[in-house]
Amino acid sequence: MKDYFMSDVLVEQGGFLQGKEMKSRKIRINNPDNDRPINIFIGTAVILSIISIFMLNIDWIMLFSRVGELAGVFIELSQFNFTNFDLVAVAFMESVTVTLLATLYSLVGGLLMGAFMARNITPSKKLAGVLSSYNSFIRAVPTPIWVLLIIACLGFGPAPGIIGLSFHATAFFARAFSQAFEEVPQATIEALQATGANRIQIFFSAVLPASMTALIAWSAMRFEINFSESTILGMVGGGGIGYSIAASVTGYNFGRAGISILMVFVFAYCLEIMFTAIKRRMKA
Amino acid sequence: MSKPLIVEHLTKSYGPGSLAVDDVSFEVKQGEFVAIIGPSGAGKSTILRCINRMVEPSDGRILFEGNDISHVQGKKLRDARRRIGMIFQHYNLVYRLTVMQNVMHGRLGYMSTMDGILNRYKEEDKEKALKLLNKVGLLEYMYKRASELSGGQKQRVGIVRALMQEPSLLLCDEPIASLDPNSSKVIMDLIYELTKEWNISCIVNLHQVHVAKEYATRIIGIRQGKLVFDGPPSELTNVMIEEIYNTSMENLMINGEVRAVG
Amino acid sequence: MADKQKHLPLVDGGEKKMVTIAFFVMLALFTAATAYTQFNPFTILKEQSTFWNFITQDFLPPDIAKAKGLWSAMLQTLGMALAATFIASCLAFVFAFLGSGTTAPYPWLSKIIRAVGSFTRNIPALVWSFILVMAFGIGTSVGLIALTVETFGFLLRAFIETIDEVGSESLEALNACGADYFQKLAQCVIPAAIPGYISWFLYCIEVNIRSSTIVGMVGGGGVGLVLMIYIKSFKYHVAGAIILAIAAVVILVDLTTNWLRKRVLV
Numbered sequence A: 001m002k003d004y005f006m007s008d009v010l011v012e013q014g015g016f017l018q019g020k021e022m023k024s025r026k027i028r029i030n031n032p033d034n035d036r037p038i039n040i041f042i043g044t045a046v047i048l049s050i051i052s053i054f055m056l057n058i059d060w061i062m063l064f065s066r067v068g069e070l071a072g073v074f075i076e077l078s079q080f081n082f083t084n085f086d087l088v089a090v091a092f093m094e095s096v097t098v099t100l101l102a103t104l105y106s107l108v109g110g111l112l113m114g115a116f117m118a119r120n121i122t123p124s125k126k127l128a129g130v131l132s133s134y135n136s137f138i139r140a141v142p143t144p145i146w147v148l149l150i151i152a153c154l155g156f157g158p159a160p161g162i163i164g165l166s167f168h169a170t171a172f173f174a175r176a177f178s179q180a181f182e183e184v185p186q187a188t189i190e191a192l193q194a195t196g197a198n199r200i201q202i203f204f205s206a207v208l209p210a211s212m213t214a215l216i217a218w219s220a221m222r223f224e225i226n227f228s229e230s231t232i233l234g235m236v237g238g239g240g241i242g243y244s245i246a247a248s249v250t251g252y253n254f255g256r257a258g259i260s261i262l263m264v265f266v267f268a269y270c271l272e273i274m275f276t277a278i279k280r281r282m283k284a
Numbered sequence B: 001m002s003k004p005l006i007v008e009h010l011t012k013s014y015g016p017g018s019l020a021v022d023d024v025s026f027e028v029k030q031g032e033f034v035a036i037i038g039p040s041g042a043g044k045s046t047i048l049r050c051i052n053r054m055v056e057p058s059d060g061r062i063l064f065e066g067n068d069i070s071h072v073q074g075k076k077l078r079d080a081r082r083r084i085g086m087i088f089q090h091y092n093l094v095y096r097l098t099v100m101q102n103v104m105h106g107r108l109g110y111m112s113t114m115d116g117i118l119n120r121y122k123e124e125d126k127e128k129a130l131k132l133l134n135k136v137g138l139l140e141y142m143y144k145r146a147s148e149l150s151g152g153q154k155q156r157v158g159i160v161r162a163l164m165q166e167p168s169l170l171l172c173d174e175p176i177a178s179l180d181p182n183s184s185k186v187i188m189d190l191i192y193e194l195t196k197e198w199n200i201s202c203i204v205n206l207h208q209v210h211v212a213k214e215y216a217t218r219i220i221g222i223r224q225g226k227l228v229f230d231g232p233p234s235e236l237t238n239v240m241i242e243e244i245y246n247t248s249m250e251n252l253m254i255n256g257e258v259r260a261v262g
Numbered sequence C: 001m002a003d004k005q006k007h008l009p010l011v012d013g014g015e016k017k018m019v020t021i022a023f024f025v026m027l028a029l030f031t032a033a034t035a036y037t038q039f040n041p042f043t044i045l046k047e048q049s050t051f052w053n054f055i056t057q058d059f060l061p062p063d064i065a066k067a068k069g070l071w072s073a074m075l076q077t078l079g080m081a082l083a084a085t086f087i088a089s090c091l092a093f094v095f096a097f098l099g100s101g102t103t104a105p106y107p108w109l110s111k112i113i114r115a116v117g118s119f120t121r122n123i124p125a126l127v128w129s130f131i132l133v134m135a136f137g138i139g140t141s142v143g144l145i146a147l148t149v150e151t152f153g154f155l156l157r158a159f160i161e162t163i164d165e166v167g168s169e170s171l172e173a174l175n176a177c178g179a180d181y182f183q184k185l186a187q188c189v190i191p192a193a194i195p196g197y198i199s200w201f202l203y204c205i206e207v208n209i210r211s212s213t214i215v216g217m218v219g220g221g222g223v224g225l226v227l228m229i230y231i232k233s234f235k236y237h238v239a240g241a242i243i244l245a246i247a248a249v250v251i252l253v254d255l256t257t258n259w260l261r262k263r264v265l266v
């Protein structure tokens, strides 16, 4: 076997090595072409973020000087006040039921719209395009804004929350589900077409079962988001546990605010644990 | 040192009641090429991993280059590991990095923390890497991502990475189990020739008895964690193979034909 | 569908049973929730004309000219989202090493870190901002910290999962080479996890653009606050213009992050 020395190697490798190595007289080990996009991205992100932080004009000294008060707030919140707990419970139940109904309604709506939007099974490509841009618009406006608009025209109660949340979640599901449907292999669909099955049969016996795992994962994820959103609604004018938190804080009833926040946390935490377990089981 | 590795009464249990490795003792001389064979689950990987302490032995001693390394920790453990190369069935490369970056990882054990983090490898080490890459036929791939290589090429990167450690002992855990017959031969030839060239002792876990017979200067047979055979390939009779695998020859897929090593 | 059995049995018996059970559970929950809230879905149909009248007459045409300070407020909202995501990812970057099973140096510390992450992410940003207002008073800093706190919890879990997925095999190889802890992070974990980190960072940017608008509505400043002022004073034409502007910016950000995913994550 011929013994190679550095000079031979360089001669043999020609332009590539010379261009990238000879300048520094060092042997490169990375490939700058691989790293460049990520380096540029990180560099830009860091610069823009630092500019943003300065732009926000935050009084850091004041913030740090008040960290002690934050601890005080937590202590006050943790002195739970159980008087009129039934009101908190009712508000909490309202948030949970609003979440549930909004998720279920938007699940149905999203499945329907997703089926029409998925390019491989839609009856009309034009309709798919229209639906897709409509949904992009709906998703682009944050949920609480929709709720505010509906409150402005329908008045208060759980209805605006359910409708507003469903509005946004349907658009979310439509996009997620249509992507899941599009990932179903064409062969599966064609196999059924060959047996003479019609569109609806193909959807229910091939597309839906094949994308079931993705649908469950998306639904679980959206359920968590919906709960967090339904908590928020109360703070911008809707009802539910969010209202209980906002009202208790503004009324200096920190004990009740604390217990409301704890309920939100515990419920969200249980959802997280439950859905993580389900996801793990589906993967295995 | 003529005996770089002495394994004494090595025992490992992963849980109460079951012994993955049961009182195994053997020695490896400088430059020896040892193959470990045995059925699946016999404890081959566990033995190999106990030697460089990727797995903590439950009992027994590992003497490497005269030092007992069975209980060392921290810097001392890393110092021992950097002299023991390891080759894996699944290559275990960092696939987003270039071939060259992966290969240089073999030098980390010899560098300060900072130099290692900042890629400040010595130029002579890099030149050595180039020579080795050239030897295994991967020089033109040096700036490719490891993910872009074929299985056989990935394993060659793994070999070069291990050799960059300047090891006195090379551990190979089923290096050819995921490769096609042609790449398998290339890899086994490379391991054989390179360890011979630098007089490195080598222990290879193998599933293919004929490969073990072909390359090894010594074969160790393991069955249910126990050492049941230790001798030259010529002594590994069919009766012995049946004993190791606990079944008759008809039930084993063994390519009997032996080819001289070039 | 009488001829269903003729098709390929894509769903096995056990799974079918699960689906049936899930369906009935959902039906029961639906009935209970409907009874509790007295929500009649047909109100939408009944009230549809009111809604559309409201939209078409009160909101349209949007009056962008009167929306004073809209774009500087928008910039502030964008800045808040970016700054919060950035600070949260820096923190999560460090703590994910301590929290992930494959890289944690101390198991007890890893448990504490995961618990903190779970606490901060399961309380919505808006609730955080209420808590923070009690300590710091109203201002952009509250919005920023609230977003940062929630995002940190979310990214911590995401980054830990990323490390868990990329880690163990190549880490084992570096262990065998005699590399020390920080060398392993720099040479193996970070290079392998970076695409995952960036992908989650972009996702959080998308989410936080929306959240920072909302946090603004309750006093965090930015475009949310401006919108709230116009809604509360019933100037719906201006509010309509602001909503359209928000939608446009969010869509623009989504397009940008999608483009970045394709360009950067190769």
Ligand SMILES: Nc1ncnc2c1ncn2[C@@H]1O[C@H](COP(=O)(O)OP(=O)(O)OP(=O)(O)O)[C@@H](O)[C@H]1O
Pocket: B014, B020, B038, B039, B040, B041, B042, B043, B044, B045, B046, B047
């Ligand atoms: N991390 C572990 N935890 C618990 N048990 C283990 C672990 N690793 C291995 N074992 C058990 O130890 C025994 C020996 O395993 P080992 O992987 O060493 O066998 P092997 O001979 O390498 O098998 P193969 O040829 O399939 O690789 C097996 O019974 C296995 O189930």
Ligand SMILES: [Mg+2]
Pocket: B044, B045, B046, B174
């Ligand atoms: Mg093994």
